[in-house]
Amino acid sequence: MVAKYQQIADDLQSKIKKQEYPTGSMIPPESKLREIYQVSRYTIRQAIGVLVDKGYLRAEKGAGTYVLDPDVPLAQKATKTIGVMTTYLSDYIFPTIIESIEEVLRSKGYALLLSATHNDPIQEEACLQAMIAQGVDGLLIEPTSSNLYNANIAYYAKIKESGLPILFLNAYYDMLDIPYVSLDDSSAGELATRYLIENGHTEIGLLTKLDDLQGKLRMKGYVRAHEAENITFTADNIATFTTKDQKEVVKAYADSLVASDSAPTAVVCYNDEVASQLIRQLQKHHYTVPKDLSIVSHDNSYLAKVYQLTSVVHPQRKLGQYAAEQLIQCIEKQKPLQSKEFSAELKIRSSVENRS
Structure with missing residues (x-):
């Protein structure tokens, strides 16, 4: 059975083709369409959305919904x-x-x-x-x-x-x-990790985001830098988070660094925001950067300047x-x-x- 909104969309489309609603004119307002078709506002908006997607209508906020020429791409x-x-x-x-x-x-x-x-x-x-x-x-x-x-x-x-x-x-x-x-995020992650290796760090952690592609690519660069220098890394030193649990994961990571007897001496952070959150959590334990932990992050935002972070420049x-x-x-x-x-x-x- 054809959905009600699709039936309405088909009817409106037919009227547009027959020039009952000429190109450049406005179709009736939502309230009138609800009265004509005896349906909810939501159903009318679904029908209009179908015709907008197909190029028959254009909705202008505060003005109305205009008829477009269907023969023009x-x-x-x-x-x-x-x-x-x-x-x-x-x-x-x-x-x-x-x-x-x-x-x-x-x-x-x-x-x-x-x-x-x-x-x-x-x-x-x-x-x-x-x-x-x-x-x-x-x-x-x-x-x-x-x-x-x-x-x-x-x-x-x-x-x-x-x-x-x-x-x-x-x-x-x-x-x-x-x-x-x-940004070439894979190369960015590799550049950040290599800088730490060049400064004598061989136990390097990673704190990155995995619901965004940038985080996965920066992890790829982190792995590539270790492989190029024939340095091993452990899963215990890597923490991943998503948009929803970022703060909780950063806090837990900071707590694990403080509690561990074999914590990494440096960490690559997904971005400056994450790095700043990590620093604030470490400060609660009287840890300082870079004395207790070195950090390289990404984006070179205003936070990098505030916290004096070495950071990959975002263009x-x-x-x-x-x-x-x-x-x-x-x-x-x-x-x-x-x-x-x-x-x-x-x-x-x-x-x-x-x-x-």
């Missing part, structure tokens, strides 16, 4: 707006990335539609639907929980098939053939500018999007003790 229905989704909007590396994207878009006459998923697939789906409904010309997206499967992958595949340009930021879903712009501004420029060239010149990984560089500060 979705990617050609220009609104001069780019959708930008990140996992977070907090004062970390994201504001600089967003700012650099916006600078490029503004210079080219484009507006930016911004949202955050909080690394939650359910919120990611809602953000995607909202942006498609707004009729954006392209998407710049930091994928949510990029190292895990989620149902939105099918949605992304559908967007790609529609011809709407999409470019991933910082990470990607490796089961999808969609271009991305990121925030370059990444944002490059991504925006690539997307606009794709939209305006039909230039194919291509993946790019920025080389890893290390900013040296005082968080590593030389034990050579």
